[in-house]
Amino acid sequence: MGLGRLMVSLKSKMRSLKIAKKSEYDKVEKxxxxxxEIRSRKARKLIEQTLKVADSPKSKTFAF
Structure with a gap:
């Protein structure tokens, strides 16, 4: 029983520390x-994935 109460108190202390750490800094606006830059990274990633699929021998491409 004593170990259970100790674990509960430790968990509650850890939660309170996590909450306190979150409020120490302000969120930086983009x-x-x-x-x-984020948009261009996403676009590059999408292009890379598309080319990878198009160049793979397993994909079937159709010439129109």
């Missing part, structure tokens, strides 16, 4: 250049 600038327009950061947004553009």
């Amino acid at each position: 600038s327009e250049s950061m947004r553009m």
Whole structure:
């Protein structure tokens, strides 16, 4: 029984520490250049995936 109460108290202390750490800093707002960089990374990743599928020998491509 004593071990169970100790674990409960430790868990509650850990939760309170996590909550306190979250409020120590402010969230940084994204600038327009950061947004553009994120979009270009996503676009590059999508293009890379598309080319990988298109170049794989398993995919069937149709010439129209």
